[in-house]
Structures are given as C-alpha cells and as structure tokens.
Amino acid sequence: MTAQQATRPHAATKPMRWxxxxxxxxxxxxxxxxxYSEQSLWRVDRMIEEIRREGAPYAAVESVLRGFGAYAGEVIARRTGAEWWETGGDHWLRTPDGRLWDPVDEARRCYGGDGSLRLLCRDATTYRAATGG
Incomplete structure (x- = not known):
C-alpha cells in the first residue's frame, strides 16, 4: 500500500461530516x-437559489455551500463508488472511470448563478452507466 492509498479514507472524513x-x-x-438521492439535489439547487436571491453575503453562507457541495459529493460517491481526495485543503472526488469532480466548488458556482449540483451528479453518474461501469 502506498502512502497515497493510505490517506484516501482520511480525505473523506471532512466532506462526510460536512x-x-x-x-x-x-x-x-x-x-x-x-x-442522499439524486432527486434530492433538485431541492438543494433550489435552496441555494433562494439563498442567492435573498442576497446573503458569500462569507455568511460559505460553510452552508461547502456542506451542500459535500452532500452532492456523497450522493455521487454512493452512486458511483467515487472516492474523496484532498489536495492543499481542497476536497474533490475521483470516480472509478478516473474523472475528477469538485462538488464543493460547484455549490459555490450555483450560488454565483452558474452551476447545478443536480447536473453535476447527472454528469458524474450518466457516463458510468453509459459505459457499463
């Protein structure tokens, strides 16, 4: 086992808690x-949109967005077998097909009006299903 493999379970600790x-x-x-269903991400996207429309400053909602992103990541991980990885304090997913996903950043993009956790999940899970993985 390499040192990198040994740190993977640890990388999931924070996102799972968030x-x-x-x-x-x-x-x-x-x-x-x-x-933790794909359908629940519709509700999360709507919740982020409501927060954005209320005009809450980013600093006030940063931890909420991180939690929503981590939640979307957990939905993806449970559907695809993806694993959390951490680099420089950033957390992201690697799906079994080798692609990388950053659901925490996607939640931030949603708050900015240019993203969707539901669509991120669809993209992460559709490819796997289409390839028979």
Whole structure:
C-alpha cells in the first residue's frame, strides 16, 4: 500500500461530516429532508437559489455551500463508488472511470448563478452507466 492509498479514507472524513451537518441543518432548520438521492439535489439547487436571491453575503453562507457541495459529493460517491481526495485543503472526488469532480466548488458556482449540483451528479453518474461501469 502506498502512502497515497493510505490517506484516501482520511480525505473523506471532512466532506462526510460536512454533508451530514447539511442534512441535519436542513431537516431541523428548513424542514427539508435530504436522503442522499439524486432527486434530492433538485431541492438543494433550489435552496441555494433562494439563498442567492435573498442576497446573503458569500462569507455568511460559505460553510452552508461547502456542506451542500459535500452532500452532492456523497450522493455521487454512493452512486458511483467515487472516492474523496484532498489536495492543499481542497476536497474533490475521483470516480472509478478516473474523472475528477469538485462538488464543493460547484455549490459555490450555483450560488454565483452558474452551476447545478443536480447536473453535476447527472454528469458524474450518466457516463458510468453509459459505459457499463
């Protein structure tokens, strides 16, 4: 086992916690159930859009967006077998087909009006299904 392989499980620790925190916060605060399904990402995209329309400053919602991104990453990981990786404090996914995904950055892009966690998940899972992987 290489040192890089040994650090992979550790890379998932923070995103998994961020995702779980987002699920709990949405359940308790917004009465929104997130069940780690692809369909639930529609609700997450809508929630980010609502936050953006309210005009909340990015600094005030940065951790919420990180949680939503991590949640989307966990949806992708559960559907595809992707693994979390960490480099320089950034967390991203590598799907079994070797492609890299950055769902935390995609959540930030959603907040900026130019992204979709639902579409990111669709792209990450569709290719795998189309190739029979």
């Amino acid at each position: 995702a779980a925190d987002a699920v709990a916060t949405m359940r308790e605060g917004a009465r929104l159930r997130l069940d």
